[in-house]
Amino acid sequence: MQKRTSNSLTLFSIIAIVSSFVLSCDVQPPLPYGPLPTPSQVAWQQMEMNMFCHFGPNTFSGNEWGDGTEAEDLFAPTQLDCHQWVAVAQQAGMKGIILTAKHHDGFCLWPNPCSQHTVAQSSWRNGKGDVLKELSNACHEGQLAFGIYISPWDRNDPTYGTPEYNQQFLATLSSAHDHYGPIFEQWFDGANGEGPNGKKQTYDWEKFNNLVLEKHPQALIFSDIGPGCRWVGNESGAAGRTCWSTLDIDGFTPGAGAPSTDTLNQGNRNGTHWIPAETDVSIRDGWFYRPSEHPKSLKTLLRIYYTSVGRNSLLLLNVPPDTRGLIPAEDSIRLVELRKALNDIFAQNLLLRGTFISEHARGRRFGTSHLTDQDYNTYYATREGQTNDLIEVSFTQPVTFNRVVLQEYIPLGQRIERFHIEILDNDGKWKTVATETTVGYKRIVILPTLTTNGIRIFIDQSRACPVLSEMGLYYDKYLTDSEVSNL
Ligand code: FUL
Numbered sequence: 104m105q106k107r108t109s110n111s112l113t114l115f116s117i118i119a120i121v122s123s124f125v126l127s128c129d130v131q132p133p134l135p136y137g138p139l140p141t142p143s144q145v146a147w148q149q150m151e152m153n154m155f156c157h158f159g160p161n162t163f164s165g166n167e168w169g170d171g172t173e174a175e176d177l178f179a180p181t182q183l184d185c186h187q188w189v190a191v192a193q194q195a196g197m198k199g200i201i202l203t204a205k206h207h208d209g210f211c212l213w214p215n216p217c218s219q220h221t222v223a224q225s226s227w228r229n230g231k232g233d234v235l236k237e238l239s240n241a242c243h244e245g246q247l248a249f250g251i252y253i254s255p256w257d258r259n260d261p262t263y264g265t266p267e268y269n270q271q272f273l274a275t276l277s278s279a280h281d282h283y284g285p286i287f288e289q290w291f292d293g294a295n296g297e298g299p300n301g302k303k304q305t306y307d308w309e310k311f312n313n314l315v316l317e318k319h320p321q322a323l324i325f326s327d328i329g330p331g332c333r334w335v336g337n338e339s340g341a342a343g344r345t346c347w348s349t350l351d352i353d354g355f356t357p358g359a360g361a362p363s364t365d366t367l368n369q370g371n372r373n374g375t376h377w378i379p380a381e382t383d384v385s386i387r388d389g390w391f392y393r394p395s396e397h398p399k400s401l402k403t404l405l406r407i408y409y410t411s412v413g414r415n416s417l418l419l420l421n422v423p424p425d426t427r428g429l430i431p432a433e434d435s436i437r438l439v440e441l442r443k444a445l446n447d448i449f450a451q452n453l454l455l456r457g458t459f460i461s462e463h464a465r466g467r468r469f470g471t472s473h474l475t476d477q478d479y480n481t482y483y484a485t486r487e488g489q490t491n492d493l494i495e496v497s498f499t500q501p502v503t504f505n506r507v508v509l510q511e512y513i514p515l516g517q518r519i520e521r522f523h524i525e526i527l528d529n530d531g532k533w534k535t536v537a538t539e540t541t542v543g544y545k546r547i548v549i550l551p552t553l554t555t556n557g558i559r560i561f562i563d564q565s566r567a568c569p570v571l572s573e574m575g576l577y578y579d580k581y582l583t584d585s586e587v588s589n590l
Pocket of ligand 1: 167168292293294383390
């Protein structure tokens with residue numbers, strides 16, 4: 104009897120040891136893969152939508168590019184109220200605002216001591232006005248992040264086109280970065296035209312970047328090639344349907360030396376650096392306010408949302424203040440409509456009504472329950488080395504949907520490179536309804552409206568075991584199927 108007990112105990116211990124070994128193998132988090140985002144890049148991507156404000160002499164002249172000869176007095180907003188800009192951004196659900204502190208015309212919206220072409224030389228508020236100060240304070244109060252666009256191209260500065268200009272530009276950067284922080288994003292325009300003396304400048308990008316990061320180590324630097332985030336390659340609001348957050352930058356520069364716009368649009372599958380795409384596009388035709396222009400329709404803005412945020416990119420939507428220094432009512436109304444539509448569309452994840460099974464879950468700790476828990480930091484994963492998978496969800500009552508949302512947990516890298524979606528047809532057969540490539544931080548697959556009792560997501564190819572934070576099925580009643588058929 105004694106012997107039998109000890110035998111069963113031994114057997115029990117062996118089983119316990121083996122199963123705890125198996126379980127512990129299963130419950131280790133997945134290993135990171137490839138280039139990884141910094142915590143600031145992850146936080147930036149989670150902002151999803153920010154507001155760009157083009158404001159300056161062009162607001163008053165109606166030009167898109169001033170030539171630098173504009174009189175300082177041209178800049179004369181009559182009712183500037185940056186709190187109103189912040190309120191509009193908040194209502195739209197945006198998380199930050201980036202202001203054109205200096206556009207190509209060289210005019211500085213703050214009293215930059217290294218320039219003679221600034222608000223201090225204008226009669227506006229007797230030369231005591233400072234838009235950077237007002238907006239950075241308003242953002243701070245409204246808990247929005249504050250960023251600055253400062254154009255290296257300067258059509259006013261007499262030193263432009265000489266090595267002296269780079270020193271001058273560094274001093275300008277210092278002035279803006281010393282007084283209005285924290286700065287979450289420095290936006291460097293790649294445009295590089297001629298200065299007042301007809302010369303072009305060779306920019307010292309390394310020094311420019313170093314200065315920004317010295318002053319604000321958390322800031323993301325935008326340029327055609329980062330290093331924080333990259334231009335998406337167009338100004339029409341569309342990231343690539345395939346969109347890697349990784350990019351090869353060795354041997355490239357911002358501007359004329361940048362990779363092709365197609366590459367910027369799609370990233371590089373084997374890219375050496377994590378440089379996610381930012382989609383900058385204007386709510387109106389131009390970047391600056393013009394009374395003859397009007398905001399895009401709600402449907403167009405929704406499509407832009409799908410082709411930017413829905414394609415692993417951040418949307419930087421330009422909303423230009425007018426000559427009063429206020430965002431016109433028609434733009435703010437449109438943004439409220441956009442927010443309401445997005446809230447409606449994504450209010451209800453229909454997957455919550457379903458029952459999940461998956462082929463290769465990495466144990467319960469990384470099981471399918473995390474896919475719908477609305478917590479980005481918990482995730483589903485397959486076992487190490489398992490680079491394809493099938494996640495099936497069945498419903499007792501049919502569901503009607505037209506959007507599928509997938510989110511990878513990007514702190515561990517971007518992995519998925521091919522997936523397809525099937526639904527259960529009326530005749531009980533599985534039918535493929537989408538075949539796509541990358542996922543990244545967020546991928547919204549646009550489908551015609553479908554009603555089904557089952558859906559399958561096949562991860563067909565992944566660079567390492569797939570790691571998915573969230574998954575959702577939604578119904579968008581704002582756009583008809585034909586209005587999104589080309590997305
Ligand atoms: C471009 C500029 O030339 C436009 O005026 C605008 O500022 C846009 C965001 O970037 O390169």
